[in-house]
Amino acid sequence: MNAARWLPNIWIWLFGVLVLWIVTPCQADLETGFEAYEHKRYQEAFAEFRVQAAKGDPAAQFMLGHMYAEGEGLAQNYGEAVRWFRKAATQGSASAQFNLGRLYESGLGVRRDPALAAKWLRQAAEQGHSDAQMELAQRYSNGQGLPQDYVEAARWSRRAAEQGNVAAQVNLGYLYRTGQGVAQDYAVAARWFRLAAGRGNDRAQFNLGLMSAQGLGMPQDFTKAKDWYELAARQGNESAQVNLAQIYAKGLGIARDYEKAVRWFRDAAEKENAIAQASLGSMYAKGYGVPQDYRQAERWYRIAAASGNTTAQLNLGLMYARGEGVDQDYHAAEHWFHAAADSGDATAQLNLGLLFARGYGVSQDYVQAYHWFDSAGAQGQKEARQLRDSVATNMTPAQIAQAQGLPGHEGSEN
Secondary structure, eight states: OOGGGTHHHHHHHHHHHHHHTTTOHHHHHHHHHHHHHHTTOHHHHHHHHHHHHHTTOHHHHHHHHHHHHHTSSSOOOHHHHHHHHHHHHHTTOHHHHHHHHHHHHHTSSSOOOHHHHHHHHHHHHHTTOHHHHHHHHHHHHHTSSSOOOHHHHHHHHHHHHTTTOHHHHHHHHHHHHHTSSSOOOHHHHHHHHHHHHTTTOHHHHHHHHHHHHHTSSSOOOHHHHHHHHHHHHTTTOHHHHHHHHHHHHHTSSSOOOHHHHHHHHHHHHTTTOHHHHHHHHHHHHHTSSSOOOHHHHHHHHHHHHHTTOHHHHHHHHHHHHHTSSSOOOHHHHHHHHHHHHHTTOHHHHHHHHHHHHHTSSSOOOHHHHHHHHHHHHTTTOHHHHHHHHHHHTTSOHHHHHHHHTSTTOOOOOO
């Protein structure tokens, strides 16, 4: 388990100990343990904490739980971590309650129990533990161990956000942007996103970029969107990298720059982002920002298509149908058109209809051709409607009825 999830809670206890350590020798011994821990003298720290924990000190009990969980100075043992966290938690330690809840959620050292996880997180949250408040909010959002309740999710997010919890600020901004649990309010959403973005949160920066680009709660401004996306993109946020690349590729509010677009598409594509992979394929196919290279285009399209990206599937189908950079292969074209058409892509449906109408790579089949032309026409493809009507002149009324009765058929208006 990542130490960063545990360490911030330690300093809460440390502060309290530093204030009170002069009062009694017992607290002085606890301070000795913290000093040893801070200097990574883990065995010495463990010995001090164990003595005080045996006397019932919750801070020492929490530290033993932490050291067992992280394997600091001793073998990692989640069972012992649970035992010591529980002792401190039952004495009211919010940090121990939070960590105990996390262990119940993950099933480390104890049988996984989302309901018990929620119980301990609630106890910590009610004491003002902001991370616990945020965890509780997420569980209400997801219906994880608790009934799904966006109003409660917003309430706990707000309590944590008002304490400066960055993740909660982002979550509350999202709830206001989508109107879940609160009245939709883009201006309030932007305010919470700005607070988190000011502390470097990439998700908040991305959301501000999105709202600037869409003009939600603020005037539409692609230059500001670019700036927010870039801050998030430089932190590795792949969604921001994709959107930033699209701004450069389309020249939205700025000078078009294909080379920068390729750079950001590539960064996201290498993180296995299918949209970026398909876009990078298109850049290679068109020679935008890179030398035209159909082999690279086919490679990136294929990777994205395997993930279910319909744009990549359509473009692969077109490459094989036209023989662009690959041997012309109508069977392969039909395969990729069918994959995209089944996902509802109207252009793929139209092209699949053409293959069936002309018998390219498949047996000529007017019933299938009518079905796919009609499905594309239902999405507003006027050419598809015309082709449907043309095919219908070669069909009997029974065949037309058969086409209209095929699974997934969505007919268009005449």
